[in-house]
Amino acid sequence: MEESTEPAVTYGLRERTFLVTGGSRGLGFAVARLLAADGASVAICGRDATRLARAAAELEQEYHTRVITGAVDVLAPDELEDFTDQAGRALAGLDGLVANVGGKRGGGLLDSTREDWHTTWELNGGHAVRAVRAGLLHLREGSSVVLVSSISGWKPRFPAQYGAAKSAEIYLAGALCQELAPHRVRVNTVSPGSILLPGKSWDRLRLRDPETYAAYAQRNPSGRLLTAEEVARVITFLLSPASGAVNGAHIPVDGGQPQAGLSPAPGPRTTGEGEPG
Numbered sequence: 001m002e003e004s005t006e007p008a009v010t011y012g013l014r015e016r017t018f019l020v021t022g023g024s025r026g027l028g029f030a031v032a033r034l035l036a037a038d039g040a041s042v043a044i045c046g047r048d049a050t051r052l053a054r055a056a057a058e059l060e061q062e063y064h065t066r067v068i069t070g071a072v073d074v075l076a077p078d079e080l081e082d083f084t085d086q087a088g089r090a091l092a093g094l095d096g097l098v099a100n101v102g103g104k105r106g107g108g109l110l111d112s113t114r115e116d117w118h119t120t121w122e123l124n125g126g127h128a129v130r131a132v133r134a135g136l137l138h139l140r141e142g143s144s145v146v147l148v149s150s151i152s153g154w155k156p157r158f159p160a161q162y163g164a165a166k167s168a169e170i171y172l173a174g175a176l177c178q179e180l181a182p183h184r185v186r187v188n189t190v191s192p193g194s195i196l197l198p199g200k201s202w203d204r205l206r207l208r209d210p211e212t213y214a215a216y217a218q219r220n221p222s223g224r225l226l227t228a229e230e231v232a233r234v235i236t237f238l239l240s241p242a243s244g245a246v247n248g249a250h251i252p253v254d255g256g257q258p259q260a261g262l263s264p265a266p267g268p269r270t271t272g273e274g275e276p277g
Helices: 026-037 049-063 079-090 114-135 160-179 201-208 210-218 228-239
Strands: 017-021 041-046 067-071 094-099 139-148 185-192 250-253
Touching: 017 026, 017 079, 017 114, 026 041, 026 049, 026 228, 041 049, 041 079, 049 067, 067 079, 079 094, 079 114, 094 114, 094 228, 114 139, 114 160, 139 160, 139 228, 160 185, 160 250, 185 228, 201 210, 228 250
Parallel strands: 017 041, 017 094, 041 067, 094 139, 139 185, 185 250
Antiparallel strands: none
16 A cells, blocks of 8 residues: 555645745754645755755655755855745745744853854844845735744753843744734744754764663653654644634743753754754
8 A cells, every 4th residue: 555645634735835944954854844745835945955955855756846945054144035035936925934043152151252142143033033034025914934942942041142042032923923913924933842853962862871861851741852743743833824813922842841951062053943952
């Protein structure tokens, strides 16, 4: 019997169009996959052109949908804006946008520089502002924007610059939902907890020190970390017409995860959530 590629849940997104930043891997790719599986066309960007091409080929082959890609560094002047404009024109408008790129630089207050704080803001809140501003030219009436914040944005922890930037995204959604009301554009925030992604920090800890990883995972009510698809389902719902009454909301998707505790040292920069919440 041939295996179906239809999603277990349908969201009513057939022939709609969406843009996902940081959409070539991790949580961003999980969102793009659900959108494509539901019949939507997607535009995804990231820094690695090879990874983008691989992601696009997978989505196109599996779901026979249109995928637009762009190699974008959100810290580079105009690259995000140019790609958003290009995608909006190519897709003849957008029904939704996911500002998913995120990351952090530096350590504690005395182990981080002014540039670390500035870069952390630009990767998170700054990138979200730029994406929404550029996307507004192409977002149709009734469209939806989702900003990907983090558990660190509302359950404070070390390092402060990351949580502060993520907290700003939560505030941003609440303020923009009012400002963009005349455009009939909804804006909401999703705050994921720690996501287990192949090859990323939590997965490396799991392989390197399984006892420490297991002890951390057992602190969560479910006894495990989240999967990218679990968070992506909530984001996709917020992009769908079924969530039309949800606006300016902050939705934690962390499985009840307590915040204080272990955080494996991430790389200097990430694209998308899940490293570590």
